[in-house]
Amino acid sequence: MTLLDVTGLTVTGRHLVVDGVDLTVSAGETVGLVGESGSGKSLTARAVAGLLPKGMTATGSVTLSGLRLLGARERVLRSVRGSRIALLMQDPFAMLNPLITAGAHIAESLPRTGPVRRDRAWRRTEVARRLAEVGIDDPSVSGRYPFQLSGGMRQRIALAAALARDPELLIADEPTTALDATTQHEILTLLREVQRARGMGVLLITHDLRVAFEMCDRVAVMYAGRIVESGPGFDVAKVPAHPYTSGLLAALPSATVTLPRLEGIPGSVPSAGDVTGTCAFADRCSQVDADCGHARPPLREITPGRHTACLYEVRPRPRVEQPPAALREPSPGAPLLTIDDLSKRYGEHTALGGVSLSVGEGESVGVVGESGSGKTTLARCVLGLAVPDGGRIELAGLDLTRRGRRGDRAHRLVQCVFQDPSTSLNPSLTVGATLAEAAAQGTREGRLSVPELLDLVGLPASYAERRPRALSGGERQRVAIARALAVRPALLICDEPVASLDVSVQAHVLELLRTVVRDLGTSLLFITHDLAVVRQITNRTVVLLKGKIVEEGKTPQILDTPSHPYTQKLLASVPPTP
Amino acid sequence: MAVLSLVARRLAAALVLLGALSVITYGLLVASPGGPEQVLLGTRPSTPETRAAIRAEYHLDDPFPLRYAHWLGDAVHGDFGVSIYSREPVTDVIADRLPVTAGLAGYALLITFAVGVPVGLVAAMGRGGLLDQGITLGSLVLLAVPPFAMSILLLYGFAVALGWFPVFGAGDTFMERVTHLTLPAVALAAAQAAMVVRQMRAAALDLAGQDFLTFARARGLPRTRVWIGYALRNAALPVLTVGGLLLAANLTGALFVEQAFGLHGLGALLIAAVSQKDIPVVQALVLFGGAIVVAVNLLIDLAYLVVDPRVRHGAVAL
Incomplete structure (x- = not known):
């Protein structure tokens, strides 16, 4: 029985954002809406719940068991929200009222x-019952305020609140994106249990193909405001019927194999309004031909329940057979960076409790851990942004722990790429000015010019004129990498450099980092929570838990045969790569 | 625990502040032109006998710290000496004037919030619309008109031309008091309400983009619950701060309005005391004003404790 029926949904703000989306969710079914940022998936969800941000309007038809929702009065919508449709949002830190x-x-x-x-x-017994449903048995949690709870706990509370009036349909908008891998796994499992127990329909919105395939009966892939492919999750994962899906799948890093080459999708996502009359993916497609630009390809049925918006059959991607020696092996010798028994406390909280590790010349070392493991504090100590309480950091013979350290020399030795390129670049400086400024901090001989730096990260020289605002997320991160490499540092620290990027872009940036550090001989200290990423880019891995190293060794060994229970748990919570 | 230590810290800070203020206040007497003796004599004839009497009464021959301690001891007991001008105890003079000013300040604050908060919310809800633009423009105009000019306009319009309100004085019974104080309170509240409107609008706009408000609507909570339990409560903190500061300002600085409406309040008293060099009254008023500001700030801090559990549990610093 069809619960939610969306036909020809179009959402317009200042531009067209969602363009003719058709979607159905039946009772007891989980449907995944997958897409990268800007694909319009979240606004589709908001439009269904009648909660579009101000200034956006929706046309088309949305019905819930025959009840028209789109265009209905606010009073009708209010009676539907919560009791029949619930919406769970992404950020558990922002979703709850901080005062209650x-x-x-x-x-x-x-x-x-x-x-x-x-x-x-x-009410009291009912609250306790609802808490138990989301796996919280401790009744004292009910009396705590959001700020006293962890992200996972908050998301559980939010789920219980969303389900309190027993809705028939739950729309979950990226419910686990802001959470740690193990917490993400717990919440997804919980969501599935609750869905089964209640026989509820779920519309799961996610950017993560692996999550969608693991969780959903059916999956719809969105691109530039429209659905380009839909079908049973298993089929879409095995035989993608649209070049975009196929490209996304190829770009997924894997925690189980080290890929010789990471392939992103070239180009960037067009605005939905610019491609209304053509195939939205044509400009980035490897098998594009003249027909693709003539008319918008309709969503055609290939087999029952399986649709694609591509005119052609998708050619299997050529498998590049290369020896798996894509990662260089470091030359044995004196380590470049030695950290000995490093400790750092913030008030009562121990961020680092005696961490020792070393990074060899030309070696790439991954630091894996969840939020609160101390991995960022470690990076900040090496960068001189935090002063450790104890221990020793030595980089190329220079003691970095002492307070009056020689700043200039240290900064020429170590540089950093931060997580969010939209805030780590100065918005008022052009790319060229940013890079020139960074390069000027280095030594005079062998200084790279701005065009050379841009070329190094695969950007055209004309980008020097632009400001960060005119760049996409991936391009910004490339600039941030170029800036870090401008002084030719011996050690590059990357703190979650791809965590805020889309899959197709992430592959590009990872591949870039891999080749650049190989060509320049730069050592890498790579901080991440993502085991699949660490597999692709590092020789050695250390696993941090609560400020202590629980396991370390060669990356393939750690990921293939983890010995510490925590590492095993981390690995088990990675959704399988199709 | 966090609450107790916070309150204790704030109280200690308030005491230190008042102590420093009292030293400065007492210094007023010493630094006054002609020396304390001359000032305290006022208009009385200056003979060796009267001067000696003054020196003895005010312990002027003691060293400064001892004199200050004497004065402070008396002040703590509510004795600020005798007004040089009227020869009445300073405390009585102030107590006589306080009800008018307190009534005016409270009334003005009431109007400020009763108008400012809903209008600010309405402006935020219709962001960018005609109503919002009108409200923004109106509040700018009100902010630009000085209180005394506003007083004269109101007096002319509502008291002289329309004759709805009395022109002069403070009235005797409660109802009279209310009608007498309405125009002054409006004059005082106009600019302040405009300020609260701007503050409330900014706070509500900031909230409108918050996920928890969307999540509350997505759960189908009644509109009153969303607006009061979510929007208003979260917007209350910055508005409370402004409100407290306004109250303190009203109690001590409503002198323009008091002058315009011929009200014998603290503002008028302060002006008279300064022009008559009535130092004991000035001292008491300065100390009183300081105490009001300190007390109101303490109250705001306590209000934060009540409203925001993050402060209550010491998760964020105040």
């Missing part, structure tokens, strides 16, 4: 009319 307790969130969401008397005692 976890229990109050659930209590206020409970049904307000019903056969039983709704008194205090009823």
